[in-house]
Amino acid sequence: METKSKNIFSSITLWWMLTVIILFIVLAFLGLFMRTEQANLLPGLQEYFYSAMTLHGIGMAGIWYVGSMAGVIYVSAKYISPSKKVQNFSYITSVLGIVVILISVVIGKFAAGWYFLYPLPFKGTWPMWSTVAFLLGITILGVSWLVWNFDYLRAVSEKYKLHHALGWQYISGKEEPVTPPFITITTTSVIACFAALISAVILIIFYFTEIGTEKMNDALLMKNLTFFFGHLIVNLSMYLGVGIVYDVFPEYTGRYWKNNRAVSIAWNFVLLLVLFAYFHHLYMDFAQPVWMQYAGQIASYTSSIPAAIMSIFGTLAIVYKSNIKWNLSSSFMFLGIMGWAIGGIGAVIDSTVAVNTVFHNTLWVPAHFHTYMIAGLVMIIMGYFFHVVLEISESNRNERTSQIILGLYLIGGYGFVMAFYMAGADSIPRRYSSYGWDVISKGPFWAEMGLFFGLLLFLAILLYFIVFFNKWKKAYHTLQ
Amino acid sequence: MQSQKLYLTIFLLIGLLIVLTFRYISRSTKNPNPEWVVKKAYKFRGILFYVQMIVLFVLLFFTFSMLPYSKSNETPNLVIPVDAMMFSFDIKYPGTDSAGTGQKPYIPVNQLIEFRVSSKDVNHDFAIYSPKGDIIAQVQAMPGYVNVLRVKFTEPGVYSALCLEYCGMAHQIMKTEMEVK
Amino acid sequence: MITGFTVILMGGVSFCYSQANGTPPPLDEDLFLYKPVPDILIDTGKTKIQLSSLWQERPLLLAYVYAECKGRCSPYLLSFSNAVNTIGGVNRDYNVLILSFDTTDNISRVRAFCRMAGIDRNQKFIIGTTNAVDLKKITNATGFWYKQIGNSNQLDHPVQITGIANGQIRRIITGDEVAAQRLNEAVQILSGYFVRSYPMSSKNILFRCFETDPETGAVKITAGAMIFFVPAMGILVIIFYLFYFKNKKTV
Ligand code: HEM
Ligand SMILES: [Cu+2]
Ligand SMILES: [Cu+2]
Numbered sequence: 001m002e003t004k005s006k007n008i009f010s011s012i013t014l015w016w017m018l019t020v021i022i023l024f025i026v027l028a029f030l031g032l033f034m035r036t037e038q039a040n041l042l043p044g045l046q047e048y049f050y051s052a053m054t055l056h057g058i059g060m061a062g063i064w065y066v067g068s069m070a071g072v073i074y075v076s077a078k079y080i081s082p083s084k085k086v087q088n089f090s091y092i093t094s095v096l097g098i099v100v101i102l103i104s105v106v107i108g109k110f111a112a113g114w115y116f117l118y119p120l121p122f123k124g125t126w127p128m129w130s131t132v133a134f135l136l137g138i139t140i141l142g143v144s145w146l147v148w149n150f151d152y153l154r155a156v157s158e159k160y161k162l163h164h165a166l167g168w169q170y171i172s173g174k175e176e177p178v179t180p181p182f183i184t185i186t187t188t189s190v191i192a193c194f195a196a197l198i199s200a201v202i203l204i205i206f207y208f209t210e211i212g213t214e215k216m217n218d219a220l221l222m223k224n225l226t227f228f229f230g231h232l233i234v235n236l237s238m239y240l241g242v243g244i245v246y247d248v249f250p251e252y253t254g255r256y257w258k259n260n261r262a263v264s265i266a267w268n269f270v271l272l273l274v275l276f277a278y279f280h281h282l283y284m285d286f287a288q289p290v291w292m293q294y295a296g297q298i299a300s301y302t303s304s305i306p307a308a309i310m311s312i313f314g315t316l317a318i319v320y321k322s323n324i325k326w327n328l329s330s331s332f333m334f335l336g337i338m339g340w341a342i343g344g345i346g347a348v349i350d351s352t353v354a355v356n357t358v359f360h361n362t363l364w365v366p367a368h369f370h371t372y373m374i375a376g377l378v379m380i381i382m383g384y385f386f387h388v389v390l391e392i393s394e395s396n397r398n399e400r401t402s403q404i405i406l407g408l409y410l411i412g413g414y415g416f417v418m419a420f421y422m423a424g425a426d427s428i429p430r431r432y433s434s435y436g437w438d439v440i441s442k443g444p445f446w447a448e449m450g451l452f453f454g455l456l457l458f459l460a461i462l463l464y465f466i467v468f469f470n471k472w473k474k475a476y477h478t479l480q
Numbered sequence: 481m482q483s484q485k486l487y488l489t490i491f492l493l494i495g496l497l498i499v500l501t502f503r504y505i506s507r508s509t510k511n512p513n514p515e516w517v518v519k520k521a522y523k524f525r526g527i528l529f530y531v532q533m534i535v536l537f538v539l540l541f542f543t544f545s546m547l548p549y550s551k552s553n554e555t556p557n558l559v560i561p562v563d564a565m566m567f568s569f570d571i572k573y574p575g576t577d578s579a580g581t582g583q584k585p586y587i588p589v590n591q592l593i594e595f596r597v598s599s600k601d602v603n604h605d606f607a608i609y610s611p612k613g614d615i616i617a618q619v620q621a622m623p624g625y626v627n628v629l630r631v632k633f634t635e636p637g638v639y640s641a642l643c644l645e646y647c648g649m650a651h652q653i654m655k656t657e658m659e660v661k
Numbered sequence: 662m663i664t665g666f667t668v669i670l671m672g673g674v675s676f677c678y679s680q681a682n683g684t685p686p687p688l689d690e691d692l693f694l695y696k697p698v699p700d701i702l703i704d705t706g707k708t709k710i711q712l713s714s715l716w717q718e719r720p721l722l723l724a725y726v727y728a729e730c731k732g733r734c735s736p737y738l739l740s741f742s743n744a745v746n747t748i749g750g751v752n753r754d755y756n757v758l759i760l761s762f763d764t765t766d767n768i769s770r771v772r773a774f775c776r777m778a779g780i781d782r783n784q785k786f787i788i789g790t791t792n793a794v795d796l797k798k799i800t801n802a803t804g805f806w807y808k809q810i811g812n813s814n815q816l817d818h819p820v821q822i823t824g825i826a827n828g829q830i831r832r833i834i835t836g837d838e839v840a841a842q843r844l845n846e847a848v849q850i851l852s853g854y855f856v857r858s859y860p861m862s863s864k865n866i867l868f869r870c871f872e873t874d875p876e877t878g879a880v881k882i883t884a885g886a887m888i889f890f891v892p893a894m895g896i897l898v899i900i901f902y903l904f905y906f907k908n909k910k911t912v
Contacts, residue, residue, distance in 0.1 A: 050649060117646070119623065153899065194892070194895060199892045218624065219603060220622060287622060287625040301539070305532055308528075320505050320516065321511065321516045324509050342495045342499075358614070358618075361644040421488065426613070427613060427614050427615040429642060431646040432652040437640065439609040439640045553853060553855055559831075574694065626858065628858060
């Protein structure tokens, strides 16, 4: 490939990528451990289940958020100039936050789940210090990411006016000035990200108020804040990933994704809708005003329209009869969009209040989000990371093992999530360390299936790592 | 067909459609056609947009009539307070005292039952499983709030209630049974 | 002004009382739901009526007071009567009975006490006393208690509104104040309407999430609801700062 002028974020991106992939392997291992536990194959380690679940959940949500964000920064260097210092700061503080959370979970046995629903952190079997440490870890991550997002928006603002960054000139029918869709997508996502992080900060403040005073918090208010933050951060990771695809995919297809009226409308619309979709986490809380439940279903349904019409359809259109070069990166990204679509269907079905009555907090929930994570965002980011190491190390793009990795990954990944879907349809609850009751006696069977396919998936991830790490070392030396 | 299986089938069908579409598109790159430009797909995209809008809005309209909160104002035949706590449910059948003397309480079949569900400590969830093991209704049990769930049991048998909101280290053992006859 | 001050003072006094005596655990409503209420005899001064006559046509809200109370009774009555005024419908949707739980009270003193606490004549509340035996029956059935404080003529007691329909307890509202919204929900529950959810009385909450206006049913903008606007405001501030303040000149 043609050598580009060196991207100033090459070095920090290399570190981000390596950290994310290594943590991914560790966390995926914890995931397998959970499935093993649920299949009753490891009696005796039961008590570690919920700690593993907490660490796996917060870890995965965290690394794929930073994975996408780091990817976005690397791409963005083409258009804007985020601060290098801030990148280093975010990297170091993120790692610090992770370490603090690790201490809380591993030594302090903190196990309130990744979104630590109030008031469980105060009522568990773990010591108070581990709750404080966990909240502290979250605070560090929150601050770190706030700074990161702020800097990104600053960099955008130095180059674009707000309405241009958001692509409003296209909405009003003009073609000038040109804003790449990448900028529009990431700007809307980063703005929404602020909302998520600010609500996380409020949440943490409330927790610390309760620790410091006699005051109690309203469980409903806390739950709203929790899911506003949790839902947003996970969804925005996906949008950031999609933004990357918009920008990188054309390099493979030779066709370009132009910003136009439809693209701009779609992404501005998404920014608005994604703020209200979180209501669907509270359908079974009858204390929530009914209009919010309606709004939740409407927002969840309609937010699928821009995704399907613009991003998914757009990907298909850009590939159709193109001269695309298929390799590990492009296949992963293309199939990642497919996984996003399929997971999205699972999500839309469950965001129907009437369906949620029977699917709420069953394994259907991990089923759909693991689909758009494992088969969606993770594929996109893994594909993209590979693209980046190739680019930095200036190697050629052909990789003989890629067929095997891809095949294993698909079979393992889809088999793994299928076991979740089937279990969900059998009313098997999520977040159970074991399925001991008669009414949920199909649970262990689906856990075994999940474990089997999960192992294939794990193998694929390991193979990917070997191939990736090879190129990574090369890239590292190129930079020296 | 039992509702969970119906939703699963819908999911699998749409999923299959997506897979086939992606397959078709990736196959098409075997015979690249540089003449083809993305703009040609715009018309199709427009159609797709309207189709999706219509399907979703029909579904919205249809499913909004099935909300668990908009039950009629029928007076329930029986009101049963339920307190969730780590790690059990306290079902307070009317007419029984806490000593639990007398015959075992049960729930009458085909009558409107109102559960007033609350929690004494953290968030729990009161999910009712049919004897066959399917969830038929559920509601969150939130500390500080009483959530009202109305259910009509149409078949006799032993129903279970499990906790479906993670509530701590013994969340998976939180269960109770209710006899319907 | 003066009334407000006395109310606060009395509230303070009652608070101290309850502190001094070690607050007993709040009533567990669940233990009383759907339990029958004894059909006692009420003396309203002019006539003696059966309690059942008050729940025959419509549900009944029952509050306890005693005339000598220097503590929580009067602020409580005031908040109750305000709540009733807000939701309206006395004698149409429900009856209200204020019952004295001090058997030495005579009806005119109780009346006078109610007037002083802010209940006026045209509110159509029924005010009554009853005999010792009946009092014991009704307080036991509704989970109410009282005891003398030292040698004074003051009684220590909780405050509660008991909602009765068809002779059974359907809802008991506890808490130091009666919020109109709670009362409204109670009346709906008593009338057999489906109420999806209601908060339990709890003190010490930092911010409440949602309160709905009992008249319009709309969600009121409380401190709790305001919190949802904070992230939005935060975004606006940041955007404004970056795009319009810091980088005014960009093209
Ligand atoms: C790679 C293989 C993976 C395996 C084997 C795996 C396995 C699991 C298992 C068994 C659970 C517990 C399910 C339950 O019973 O509730 C779980 C939960 C979860 N997983 Fe994964 N997972 C994987 C990948 C991912 C990825 C890529 C993400 C990305 C975001 C992710 C995020 C989560 C989250 C957020 C939870 C919920 C934790 C909680 O309930 O607190 N997982 N995973
Ligand atoms: Cu529970
Ligand atoms: Cu539980």
